Amino acid sequence: MSIRQYCVDKKNTFINRKDKKFVFISLLVVIAFLLIILFTRPNFFNARNISSILIQCSAVAIMAAGQIYVMVSGGIDLSIPSVMMLSGCIGALVMKNTGSIALGICCIFAVAITAGLFNGVSVAKLKINAFVATMITMLIANGLSLKVTNSSSIPIPQQFTKLFGSYYGPFHANIVAMIICLIILQFLLTKTGFGRCIYAIGTNEKSAESCGIPTSRVKIQVYLISGILSGIAAIALTARLSSSSLSLASDSTSLDVIAAAIIGGASIKGGVGTALGAFVGAFTINGLSNLLVLYGIDYYTIQIIKGFVFIFITYFDTIRSKARREI
């Protein structure tokens, strides 16, 4: 091979050799693990298990899609699971006290939209750092949920569960919701002008501004979408669990959502990612948890293992963005 070819090839991949080796080895490790699983826990691959993973991952996937929108625009939304929990709890309370499902759903969305707008305005108009702004929202939402529920679990009307948490034909309502959401979101992000604007803002906000893109408006819309998706996730999750409580969002859910977004191809630095990636990410994470349970590992150990896996995955993001920068 001539120098020229060598250099061009080396450059074209935009990944340096050390990183390439890392990617290659980790791929081998993943394949090795899959083989081990295939022989030791063949149950993992049966249709029922996969279907249960899909049901479990749908709420995370819907939230992760919102996260991906925010991340593509160059921000981050830590408040998604908390907003989801808060809207779920308030919705459940309203349904319990008024008996009206419609009113409950309205309340869920009202809370989710308010939170989304709050985030959007803080970030886009008040120019507060996205990390800080959404963390504040997270704290407020957590506090409010604690207050309204008194840390107790609130039951959900049977009808609601039937409507949003049961099977339609072979598909669970959650899966249907996930598929519909992701298709719409994917279209919006990758095919429309609005989506193009989000990518532009994430790539270079100043350039986007000088092109006449209304950056603040788009950013508010992005956080709004993320809020609305939290609401949808709240409906899916409360319906599946048939109750609303603080356990809707565990400590790790926030990390799950971000990790799912990154595994799905979004970058903390903004400008890349697609909505369908949310499914890939959420499925991977829930698959991992499911698998560890199959091996009889307890909840706390699972958290630890997941933590390490996330570090590993975030390193991939570093490699990816480095490769993009070198272009």
Added chain:
Amino acid sequence: MQEQKYFEAKGLHKYFPGVHALNDVSIAADKGEVLGVIGINGAGKSTFMNALAGEICIDAGEYYINGVKAEIRNQKDSEKNKIALIHQEAVVFKDITVAENIFIYNMQKYEKAGCLQYKKMFKDAAKYLEMIGADVNPKELVKNITVGQKQMIEIARALARNAEIVLFDEPTSSLSIEEKENLFRIIGQLKEQKKIVMYITHFLDEIIRVCDRATVMRDGKVVGDFRMSEVSTRDLITGIAGREVETIINRTEESNREDVLKVENLSCYPMVKNVNFTAKKGEILGLWGLLGSGRTEIIRSILGLDKADGGNVYRRHPNGDMVKISGHRLLEECAYVTEDRHHDGLFMPMPIWKNITMANLRKFSNIQMNEKKEHIYAKEMIREMEIKTPDENVSVGTLSGGNQQKVVMARCIGKNPDIFFIDEPTRGVDVNAKSFIHKKILELAQRGCTVVMVSSEIEENLNLCDRVLIVRNGEITAEVKKKDINKQNLMDLCLGIEKEGGK
């Protein structure tokens, strides 16, 4: 056998994807020599400098320093061989002092029992600053000093590291006139101290001014080597471009035209103070002033990118009335070429076609974006603007400066507005691209578009503008008509020397 030079680079090769950036480049220089390296964008000048500075590693070739073969693979090697690069935008740390910035590379020298000996550091810093005659207080925080002074820091840093070979990468692009003079004086001093100076620039007058010798590069090759004493500007231009370039463009005399844009009492704290002007149809209106005089800020506040504190902007409605318009609306309806394409112009990792259609998304979308149409359109613009690229899917970041600037222009021209705001149309752009962009701007005016242009290059104002407004301290202090536009006049007015010929 040729005489031994202090520095020799022999047969350098460097490949980038799809580009042979350095092709058998051999350059030599002797102590006490100022060598200019010139060529169009993408000729390989910057690649050569970056290779010497150890920022990129060459693929083949050898360096000899003082007759000994030297390896330059990274910044450390470069430092060991006493090479220092003065960056185009000075690499400095804003929140620490000048002295700390100078010694940032060898801080441990001033460390004693884990503490920094500031007294000694300030004293040494003052010594190096004095050596280059820079009037900078070593205790000052870097965020409080000017661009030119930041560059002084870099030069002092190079001296502190004992550099024998000092590389300048377009050092004057963001300097004021006085700062430029100062820089030339320092280069003269370096020469006296028997250092090798290599100097990249697009400005031929600077080359003629400071260099002893100039090496011309084109398409990654060295195509010529001129002694400055025996060469004319014309020869240099021809050498750089590889063909004759028409530099002087004639404009037809202005006639009575209708107003298209009117700015009234616009102010935006702190840089824009009570600005009033009108721009006419088919006119190229220059805003001329020193760096930091508020030229860019005026445009930004007209377009609502900086929120104005007061004042109105009016734009001609098709029915002939002047209608008040908000900055955002104006930004949507007109085209804006920003000062710095890296910072707020282009989307570097994105492909060319996305960059070209970005200001004009509505044209290509119904419910969804019509990507096919975008591609066809981008191809058309690439052809029209003569952008050198394999196809429209290449990411803009890989293009050379001139081609990047053409992409920005393509985006604006494609929007087909009747008002253009162009800030620094040709900064960091080679001769060929420059004359092309000038031609395009003139075409726009001929077509009846209004162009409001900011340029630091006096020639550009002379050749293109129909009328020049002088900006000083955020105010418009004078207006110069076409017949009065000349170098002396513009210089005097922007420096505040009042003479006849002003308003």
